[in-house]
Amino acid sequence: MKIETIYFVEDTDDEVWLSRLHFKYQKINVALERQRDFEELAVALAARDALTGLGILVVIDLNLTVTTGIEVLRDIRSHPVFNGLIAGICTGSEDPADEKNAREAGADFFIGKPLELKSLLQICDRIDGLSLEENSSGSFDLLLAD
Amino acid sequence: MDGQSDRDRKSKRRSIDDEGGAEPAPADADPGLSVSEADRLEIREYAEREMRMIVDHIPAIFLSKDAKGNILRANKLAAALYGRPVEEIEGRHITEMLPEEYSSLILEEDRKVIETGEAIYDRIYEEPRGDGTRIWYRSSRIPALDPVTGEPIVYSLSQDVTEQKQIEIEREISESRFAMAVAGARLGVFDWNIETGVAYWSDRYKEMLGVSEAEFSEQDADFTQRIHPDDRERVLRAMNAHLEDGAPYVEEYRMRREDGRYIWIEGRGQALRDPNGKAIRFNGIATDLTRRNETLVALREREQQMVLAERLSGVGYWKIDLIERTAHWSEGLYAILDETPESLQPDPEIAEEIYHPDDRPRIRSRIRDAIKSEDSFDYEARIARRTGEIRQVRGNGAVHRTADGGVAAVFGVVVDVTDAKRREADLEKTLEDLSRSNAELNRFSYVCSHDLKEPVRMIEGMTKLLLTPGLLDDEDQRQETLRRINKNAMRLRSMIDGLLAYSRIDSRVGYSDVDLNTVLADIVDSLNFALEISKAELRVARLPVIHGAKIHFTQLFQNLIGNALKFSNKKKAIVEISASRKNGQILLCVEDNGPGVPEASRMSVFDIFERLEGPDGIEGSGLGLSICKRIVTQYGGRIWCDESLLGGAAFRFTIGNKAMFDED
Numbered sequence: 130m131k132i133e134t135i136y137f138v139e140d141t142d143d144e145v146w147l148s149r150l151h152f153k154y155q156k157i158n159v160a161l162e163r164q165r166d167f168e169e170l171a172v173a174l175a176a177r178d179a180l181t182g183l184g185i186l187v188v189i190d191l192n193l194t195v196t197t198g199i200e201v202l203r204d205i206r207s208h209p210v211f212n213g214l215i216a217g218i219c220t221g222s223e224d225p226a227d228e229k230n231a232r233e234a235g236a237d238f239f240i241g242k243p244l245e246l247k248s249l250l251q252i253c254d255r256i257d258g259l260s261l262e263e264n265s266s267g268s269f270d271l272l273l274a275d
Numbered sequence: 276m277d278g279q280s281d282r283d284r285k286s287k288r289r290s291i292d293d294e295g296g297a298e299p300a301p302a303d304a305d306p307g308l309s310v311s312e313a314d315r316l317e318i319r320e321y322a323e324r325e326m327r328m329i330v331d332h333i334p335a336i337f338l339s340k341d342a343k344g345n346i347l348r349a350n351k352l353a354a355a356l357y358g359r360p361v362e363e364i365e366g367r368h369i370t371e372m373l374p375e376e377y378s379s380l381i382l383e384e385d386r387k388v389i390e391t392g393e394a395i396y397d398r399i400y401e402e403p404r405g406d407g408t409r410i411w412y413r414s415s416r417i418p419a420l421d422p423v424t425g426e427p428i429v430y431s432l433s434q435d436v437t438e439q440k441q442i443e444i445e446r447e448i449s450e451s452r453f454a455m456a457v458a459g460a461r462l463g464v465f466d467w468n469i470e471t472g473v474a475y476w477s478d479r480y481k482e483m484l485g486v487s488e489a490e491f492s493e494q495d496a497d498f499t500q501r502i503h504p505d506d507r508e509r510v511l512r513a514m515n516a517h518l519e520d521g522a523p524y525v526e527e528y529r530m531r532r533e534d535g536r537y538i539w540i541e542g543r544g545q546a547l548r549d550p551n552g553k554a555i556r557f558n559g560i561a562t563d564l565t566r567r568n569e570t571l572v573a574l575r576e577r578e579q580q581m582v583l584a585e586r587l588s589g590v591g592y593w594k595i596d597l598i599e600r601t602a603h604w605s606e607g608l609y610a611i612l613d614e615t616p617e618s619l620q621p622d623p624e625i626a627e628e629i630y631h632p633d634d635r636p637r638i639r640s641r642i643r644d645a646i647k648s649e650d651s652f653d654y655e656a657r658i659a660r661r662t663g664e665i666r667q668v669r670g671n672g673a674v675h676r677t678a679d680g681g682v683a684a685v686f687g688v689v690v691d692v693t694d695a696k697r698r699e700a701d702l703e704k705t706l707e708d709l710s711r712s713n714a715e716l717n718r719f720s721y722v723c724s725h726d727l728k729e730p731v732r733m734i735e736g737m738t739k740l741l742l743t744p745g746l747l748d749d750e751d752q753r754q755e756t757l758r759r760i761n762k763n764a765m766r767l768r769s770m771i772d773g774l775l776a777y778s779r780i781d782s783r784v785g786y787s788d789v790d791l792n793t794v795l796a797d798i799v800d801s802l803n804f805a806l807e808i809s810k811a812e813l814r815v816a817r818l819p820v821i822h823g824a825k826i827h828f829t830q831l832f833q834n835l836i837g838n839a840l841k842f843s844n845k846k847k848a849i850v851e852i853s854a855s856r857k858n859g860q861i862l863l864c865v866e867d868n869g870p871g872v873p874e875a876s877r878m879s880v881f882d883i884f885e886r887l888e889g890p891d892g893i894e895g896s897g898l899g900l901s902i903c904k905r906i907v908t909q910y911g912g913r914i915w916c917d918e919s920l921l922g923g924a925a926f927r928f929t930i931g932n933k934a935m936f937d938e939d
Contacts, residue, residue: 143733
């Protein structure tokens with residue numbers, strides 16, 4: 130299953146702006162939608178006709194301003210409709226406790242920021258059957274060096 | 276044969292007695308022989324009468340018996356003894372007069388006397404009587420020949436010595452009892468002949484002093500030489516007083532044993548005096564008190580140790596004697612009570628009143644349970660001193676029982692744990708503070724590593740894009756990227772400044788009385804331009820003077836007022852600052868008419884790097900409110916956020932330090 134749409138729950142504008150730039154220049158053929166919290170996410174997801182089998186990925190920032198990414202994750206896992214979505218945490222934290230908490234809250238993945246090609250490939254490695262659709266040129270043009 | 280012979284002899288004896296001793300000779304008597312016979316008979320009769328008279332007047336029980344035990348003659352004392360007339364005794368066999376056991380003994384004795392011809396003098400015989408009593412006789416048995424028949428007989432002369440014998444027995448019993456008592460009590464007996472200097476020491480007395488029989492000399496046994504030098508003068512003075520004036524002599528002193536060791540003695544003595552009252556002997560008893568005195572010394576030492584231990588440990592001891600109805604409080608308990616034996620007497624009736632009234636039922640219940648269960652008991656209670664000061668004590672008690680299981684006494688020890696409790700509470704608070712501080716430090720480390728990295732990571736990511744050839748060729752995009760890099764750099768700087776401010780709160784700064792009215796006036800001056808631009812209205816009530824550091828309060832109000840202005844979503848921001856008293860503390864409030872703080876964030880908003888997004892994406896450094904919280908906490912206060920009547924947020928905080936209003 131190809132990743133079609135990423136719902137990026139992130140309240141920092143710069144983070145979203147940077148990811149969009151990465152997606153653009155890395156030629157990642159995935160729609161990136163940004164929400165600031167669970168309420169916005171729920172509205173966006175509810176607007177869709179279907180949620181399953183469509184390569185939907187929810188990526189949540191760990192440290193949101195008002196709430197936390199863990200709480201948003203819990204809200205998803207306790208939601209009667211959204212609980213089966215592929216969802217995980219994206220963070221600049223390297224604290225093992227954060228990853229443990231995320232796993233316990235039901236995270237399918239725990240990746241580092243920024244959200245770009247490298248981190249998306251990590252998610253695909255972790256989730257069976259999940260992959261990225263190559264763009265029209267047939268390859269990812271840019272992998273920024275560390 | 277024997278019986279016939281006895282009757283013949285008795286018949287002869289009666290004929291003699293009946294004649295009365297002066298009867299004329301028979302008419303048919305041979306005249307030639309009659310004279311001499313008459314003379315002979317007269318002499319015999321005379322002898323008989325004389326014998327009777329003697330026998331009757333002998334001050335002893337008299338019996339004469341033949342070899343077979345027939346009683347030939349008895350006197351009036353014998354008649355009195357046997358309770359029969361003399362006539363009824365004479366002619367009877369001794370076995371008819373005496374119990375069998377005793378009569379056989381008498382017969383045996385008589386036989387020996389007759390056979391041997393040797394008298395037995397002053398032998399004591401014990402005769403059992405039918406009523407269970409006994410009679411003792413002192414008897415002498417003398418062999419003789421019957422003046423009539425010429426046959427061997429026995430004269431017995433007896434005296435009733437029962438009374439003397441009983442006295443003797445009583446004396447023996449008494450002496451035996453005394454000896455047993457002396458031996459049992461392990462008393463030593465001494466007797467000193469003052470005139471001759473000869474001394475008697477009983478075996479026990481010698482044993483006490485370790486003197487062997489061989490070493491003891493009656494002449495040289497001067498016990499005064501063995502008295503301890505420190506006691507000698509006193510003992511001699513007491514002894515002389517007794518010998519001269521009869522003053523009682525009972526003294527305790529140390530005596531040197533033969534092995535050089537000293538023992539404690541209690542001596543009791545009594546002088547024997549001559550008719551002129553002069554003391555001629557001095558005797559008495561000595562009791563070895565060494566063990567008792569050693570026990571007493573050990574007890575005294577232990578008591579002293581207990582007193583010292585009490586002083587050192589702050590422990591007090593109490594005892595309620597339920598038999599004597601008395602109470603005892605130790606020196607340590609008086610110290611805990613802050614009383615003296617003069618100011619407060621221990622009394623079983625008021626024993627529990629030393630405790631706080633609320634604690635008394637619990638202590639009473641513990642003691643009752645201990646009495647039932649035979650266990651010891653412990654308790655914690657408060658003691659209210661006369662000054663009103665409350666001391667916390669911890670006690671342990673036990674019940675002392677009588678031999679029959681009754682309750683003799685209840686006793687216990689208490690220790691004043693007030694200071695220990697205070698230290699414990701201080702320690703707990705310190706640990707709590709330390710724990711909180713550690714948590715804060717952990718949080719601080721975490722946010723520093725995470726939040727500070729975030730703008731750095733942004734700058735790093737964006738500069739990478741700029742440095743990648745052919746990537747950001749569009750000038751607008753390059754400008755946008757640079758603008759964002761700049762914004763993150765500024766944010767990073769703001770965070771570093773905030774961290775510095777945060778870390779400086781703990782710096783030791785001098786405290787003084789800070790007039791918050793002056794602090795607010797200075798802040799208004801510094802914000803004057805911003806206030807004009809935002810058309811804000813700052814309403815400041817009368818504020819108190821607080822003991823603290825001016826820089827702290829300046830920072831506190833600057834952050835709160837600054838937040839109110841920064842996050843205001845109204846055309847005209849209103850910020851109101853007020854103060855009041857609450858539970859002995861000063862309550863200050865900074866409130867506004869802005870957007871307020873969502874209820875879910877009202878706690879976390881004070882966490883370090885916790886940010887609220889304002890209108891148009893305005894963000895703080897995430898440290899302003901953390902700094903406010905840290906300042907307030909340092910002053911023993913609390914800060915919280917709720918809704919304001921102005922419609923926005925109200926930040927309220929208390930300050931524990933000394934504070935005064937003008938009217939104070």
